[in-house]
Amino acid sequence: MGLKAITDKVFYYPHQTDTDRPMLAYLKGNKFALAIDAGNSAMHVDEFYVALEAAGLRKPDFTIITHWHWDHTFGMHHIGGASIAHSKTNELLRQERNKLSDGAYVDFLKEDDPCFGREYAGDKEIIVVSSDMEFADELILDLGGITAIMYHAVSPHSEDTVLIHIPEEKVLFLGDATSEDFFNNGYMDRDKLNTLINEIEKTDCQYCVLSHTELLTKQDLLNYLYSISNVHGGRL
Numbered sequence: 001m002g003l004k005a006i007t008d009k010v011f012y013y014p015h016q017t018d019t020d021r022p023m024l025a026y027l028k029g030n031k032f033a034l035a036i037d038a039g040n041s042a043m044h045v046d047e048f049y050v051a052l053e054a055a056g057l058r059k060p061d062f063t064i065i066t067h068w069h070w071d072h073t074f075g076m077h078h079i080g081g082a083s084i085a086h087s088k089t090n091e092l093l094r095q096e097r098n099k100l101s102d103g104a105y106v107d108f109l110k111e112d113d114p115c116f117g118r119e120y121a122g123d124k125e126i127i128v129v130s131s132d133m134e135f136a137d138e139l140i141l142d143l144g145g146i147t148a149i150m151y152h153a154v155s156p157h158s159e160d161t162v163l164i165h166i167p168e169e170k171v172l173f174l175g176d177a178t179s180e181d182f183f184n185n186g187y188m189d190r191d192k193l194n195t196l197i198n199e200i201e202k203t204d205c206q207y208c209v210l211s212h213t214e215l216l217t218k219q220d221l222l223n224y225l226y227s228i229s230n231v232h233g234g235r236l
């Protein structure tokens with residue numbers, strides 16, 4: 001499996017369903033390279049970096065985290081360059097690290113989530129770290145020629161959700177923002193979903209990238225979200 005291009009400056013390494021590995025993105029600026037999400041393990045990071053090298057791209061200078069869930073963050077200790085996350089993401093990661101010091105909790109996770117069990121089969125070490133840099137509302141990074149606008153957004157999936165908009169390339173990265181909350185019995189908060197839909201509608205982008213699906217156009221994603229949202233149902 002290799003790196004795929006959305007534009008000549010925006011790339012992604014596709015998601016993998018058997019271990020729940022999310023898509024990892026790479027933004028190639030003239031000055032800096034920014035990766036989106038750190039993957040679910042050191043092995044996932046290694047695999048991503050091999051794909052970057054094969055495409056003639058250097059390792060990222062920065063890695064931004066979309067939200068605290070294990071599949072997006074447990075590779076963070078192994079990345080090159082510096083990591084960036086929302087302050088709430090770091091708070092949740094520190095809580096998770098404390099819980100993981102209990103072997104019974106690790107066993108529970110491996111049983112409860114077969115993807116986690118496969119990624120961390122045997123005695124493979126689980127290492128959780130918080131990020132090198134953190135922000136509260138919005139952080140704008142000039143990568144040289146392209147800009148990454150990273151901002152906290154309301155989402156039904158997790159309270160620490162960060163979206164990344166690359167206005168020059170018209171791409172919006174949403175992590176898992178449009179999904180239900182798996183830590184609250186799969187509850188879909190329709191008010192939060194509608195707030196997120198409004199956010200996507202007003203964003204100037206052509207592509208919307210979710211972490212665990214194929215690449216979508218903005219209209220594909222909105223049509224899907226209207227279909228699952230009471231308020232917007234049947235509007236288009």
Ligand SMILES: [Zn+2]
Pocket residue numbers: 067069157176
């Ligand atoms: Zn998630």
